Amino acid sequence: MSARKRRILSSFKSSPDASQIDVARLAGVSQAAVSRVFTNGRSVSEDTRTKVMAAVEQLGYRPNVIARSLVQNSTNIIGLVVKRFTNPFYAQMIQDFTRALQEQGYWALVLNIAENQELEDSLPMVLQYQVDGLIITSATLSSRLAEECARSGTPVVLFNRYASDASTHVVKCDNTEGGRIVADTFLDAGHKRLAFIAGEESSSTNRDRETGFVDRLKERGHNLAFRESAGDYSYELGYAAAQRLFQLDAPPDAIFCANDLIAMGAMDLARLKLNIKVPDELSIIGFDDIPSAAWPSYDLTTIRQPFGKLVDATIQVLMNAINNPECEVTELIVPPTLIWRNSSRRKE
Amino acid sequence: MSARKRRILSSFKSSPDASQIDVARLAGVSQAAVSRVFTNGRSVSEDTRTKVMAAVEQLGYRPNVIARSLVQNSTNIIGLVVKRFTNPFYAQMIQDFTRALQEQGYWALVLNIAENQELEDSLPMVLQYQVDGLIITSATLSSRLAEECARSGTPVVLFNRYASDASTHVVKCDNTEGGRIVADTFLDAGHKRLAFIAGEESSSTNRDRETGFVDRLKERGHNLAFRESAGDYSYELGYAAAQRLFQLDAPPDAIFCANDLIAMGAMDLARLKLNIKVPDELSIIGFDDIPSAAWPSYDLTTIRQPFGKLVDATIQVLMNAINNPECEVTELIVPPTLIWRNSSRRKE
DNA sequence: ATGAAAGCGCTAACAT
């Protein structure tokens, strides 16, 4: 069966896509010549280029990137792994990553996972798409998976995660340092009854923020008085966790929340339900600096993740790994900054 | 140059990907047999399957989806077009679309555009990836582009957009009806000085919401007293627009905002800056029902877009169009619902 | 500069 015939038979499209062969025939040149017109840095005479482009126009030809990818063994697609999120932080992330990748001539294939287990099944499927690289946010890469990526030569950058494997690059915010800054801020302001509300217990970001906070307290001779766990990073569970916290006889006078959403939930519980004055009677500090943290009704003191820097660095590390496969494993840790607003007391 | 040789020369990978040929050789079967093992609904004997899988295991073979896509003329990739957003509504959207697509065995290639003009350049590039379909949110598809999609046989579903072309499917919320509901709600509560704060003027959603609102007011013998334009759908510009609105001598007693973020900005301006009591002195109604609208500190009355329904319907229409290319053009309009909360007065 | 031809990794028709 000829190519032509088959295409017509199997085609349900109004007019089948033209291929380079069709263009070549119409232009009266070889198919290779057409290919050269569409490949940068290849020499074609002005004459053939004109003839080819005329035929291209007439047929509405568009190069088939899939075929090109097959022969060049490179798709210009980056797999972007994200996890079911409620946090605006992650929306921003997808936004920024997709745009930054596009600026580099790459496209983002999004892999959205519900649970960590699912990554074991679905990541290999994304690898089958021959992605040129992988950015993993909010999920844990098992060493089995990391090894599989390494074997297939697919560079991986973990975003705000720990590496379970020595072969994966990491770009993250210094969450531990963020926790330390909060500890200093609270202690400097003279707070005594300090609390921490955790987000997702299994996440490394949560662990680091808490560790930094608690360690710094200890260094200065203090202790964490209360600890509650929201369970995830949502407003609703932050609200609920704060509720539990304030059922105590002598509740905290300062709360460090694992992220801004939790902080906003806690703040609303305190001021709307319990009539506690923030920051006069209670200081609250969050983490992330999401847009709503700056809204007048919250005006939340928080630890800002240098978002743009993190994204840019991630892309840069990834691009380097793609272009230079033998490069060393990078671990980039970007410091956070305290954003002073009005939900926490100043120095005494 | 042999395939083997070439692969080694051009390879910077530690161990090059094994192909079906490699597996076949090791298993002592034909390459087609290996293919059959990985193709559903093809008969392979238990014996060869075992031999093949053993070789697969040993070589770490993974099917190359790009090659499969080339021959099957189908990638199982859907292009998801989004636009720079600040609205949590859109974050939710990407979230839901990517998951829903994955459940159907498809992957989302995200095209993130800054301006509409960019779509003219970048959408063709996505089409070159031979995507099986296209979901377009928050962007306008020119008729030139619509035609190009039609010609390449790529089905398109517009999400919450108007069609500029008769060949594209549409799934949208009945924004006009939403506006009408708000009009009724305000008039029933006895409000007299009604205002509208617009979002992005060029968006059809904005236009429809306003039209429905104003038309219904007129039907009941009332007029829109004030109109302000935020300029986009953000909290900040909503806040600023409300500020302009309240510089008037006799300001409104009820404001319909084009979306929830604008409404929250307006509400904060009113209650925090001007000490206006909501809803006693001012009713505010938004649109979308984003998560934060339900937070105690806002408790915003709003028009809920039936989000899950919209997403599901979009996927369904798209899948139908993919599997049944000759299907009729669908236009699905889903009604919104009023969510009563505490930012607007009840009936008198 | 150009054409001929090989090959990327795979599926599918055909024959056995």
Place this chain on the structure above:
DNA sequence: ATGTTAGCGCTTTCAT
């Protein structure tokens, strides 16, 4: 059930 073979649309060598 299995092997053989012909493509999918493209890039890239090799000759000319």
